[in-house]
Amino acid sequence: DAGVIQSPRHEVTEMGQEVTLRCKPISGHDYLFWYRQTMMRGLELLIYFNNNVPIDDSGMPEDRFSAKMPNASFSTLKIQPSEPRDSAVYFCASSLGVGGNYGYTFGSGTRLTVV
Amino acid sequence: AQSVTQLDSHVSVSEGTPVLLRCNYSSSYSPSLFWYVQHPNKGLQLLLKYTSAATLVKGINGFEAEFKKSETSFHLTKPSAHMSDAAEYFCVVSDRNTDKLIFGTGTRLQVFP
Numbered sequence: 050d051a052g053v054i055q056s057p058r059h060e061v062t063e064m065g066q067e068v069t070l071r072c073k074p075i076s077g078h079d080y081l082f083w084y085r086q087t088m089m090r091g092l093e094l095l096i097y098f099n100n101n102v103p104i105d106d107s108g109m110p111e112d113r114f115s116a117k118m119p120n121a122s123f124s125t126l127k128i129q130p131s132e133p134r135d136s137a138v139y140f141c142a143s144s145l146g147v148g149g150n151y152g153y154t155f156g157s158g159t160r161l162t163v164v
Numbered sequence: 165a166q167s168v169t170q171l172d173s174h175v176s177v178s179e180g181t182p183v184l185l186r187c188n189y190s191s192s193y194s195p196s197l198f199w200y201v202q203h204p205n206k207g208l209q210l211l212l213k214y215t216s217a218a219t220l221v222k223g224i225n226g227f228e229a230e231f232k233k234s235e236t237s238f239h240l241t242k243p244s245a246h247m248s249d250a251a252e253y254f255c256v257v258s259d260r261n262t263d264k265l266i267f268g269t270g271t272r273l274q275v276f277p
Contacts (some may be wrong), residue, residue, distance in 0.1 A: 053207070092254070092267040105262070140207055149196020149215050149258035153265065155207035 053156035055141050061162045067129040070159045073122055074143030082153065083116055083126050084140040092140075097147070098124065131163045166191045168238075168255045170268040178276050183227075183242040185271045187255035190236065196258040197238045198265070199229055203251045211253075214238065225249070250275045 054073040062068050074081045082097040096106040101118040109116070113132070118124040128135055138160050142153040171186040189195055199211040212223025219231045229240045238255060255268040 091269055094264055105264075142208075147263035149213075149260070152198065152210035152213055153208075155200075155209070157205070157207045 053141055053143050053154050055139075055156035055159050057159060058157065059160045059162075061164065062131055064132055064163055065130045066163075067127065068131045068135075068161060068163075070126040070139050070141075070161070072124045072126070072141030072156060074124070074141070075154055076122065078143035078145055078154070080144045080147055080151075081118060081124050082142040082144070083124070084142065084155075086138045086140060086158070087136075095126070099147075128161075131161075133163045136161055136163050165261075166195060166257045166259050166266055168197075168257045168266060168268040170253075170255050170271050172271050173269065174272050174274065176274040176276065177245045179247055180244050183240070183245045183249065183273065185240040185253050185255075185273065187238045187240065187268060188236050189238055189255075189257050191257065193260065194233075195260075197229075197231065198256040198258070199223065199227070199238075199240050200254045200256060200267075201251050202254065202270075208254065211240070245273075245275045247275050247277065249273060 056071045079100050083095040085093050095108045096116045098118045116126045138158045140155050140158045142155045144151045144153045167190045169188045194216050197214045200208040201211050202208045211227050212221045214221045214231045222228045227242045252270045252272050254270050257266050
């Protein structure tokens with residue numbers, strides 16, 4: 050298995066532009082997670098899906114952020130409009146389940162820079 | 165609420181010497197604990213997990229961690245550091261109420277030749 054695949058690896062965009070981050074989870078994993086990593090705040094869970102359905106989006110910082118999972122093999126995280134404070138590394142992870150019995154498999158991340 | 169505290173933000177060791185990365189947890193019940201490693205420009209990789217079975221947990225790449233309830237600790241160790249161990253290490257607890265993973269602030273391990 051190729052693991053969790055994220056694209057692009059790096060994204061540089063101007064403030065106000067729309068940004069779309071993409072993720073392909075491991076086949077058979079029913080759970081998909083989007084995390085954001087910054088120096089100031091560490092790793093934050095933004096949203097997670099179970100069987101393509103959003104379960105908890107309480108970590109989504111504001112309405113400019115949206116996430117979708119149209120099928121079991123693809124998810125997107127969209128920021129519109131983007132702002133410099135959105136600059137961070139965004140990770141996608143997938144898992145067979147949630148909670149203490151499951152480890153998550155992370156992708157390599159998308160490094161977003163908003164100028 | 166559950167939480168983890170990583171006691172050192174940076175640890176430096178010489179190649180071939182032991183590694184100790186410290187983590188204390190706070191939980192009102194028996195927690196599920198993990199260690200993840202993040203190499204530069206990479207995603208996080210699961211090293212090992214504790215889920216109330218054996219208190220000494222062996223992970224990948226020669227790492228292990230011991231769950232000590234009396235000390236509320238889950239320290240990560242390795243007998244002999246290798247240059248390839250240089251990375252950021254995260255102690256993680258699973259919140260039983262929300263099933264979310266709660267990450268520590270990370271410990272950056274440097275290994276000198």
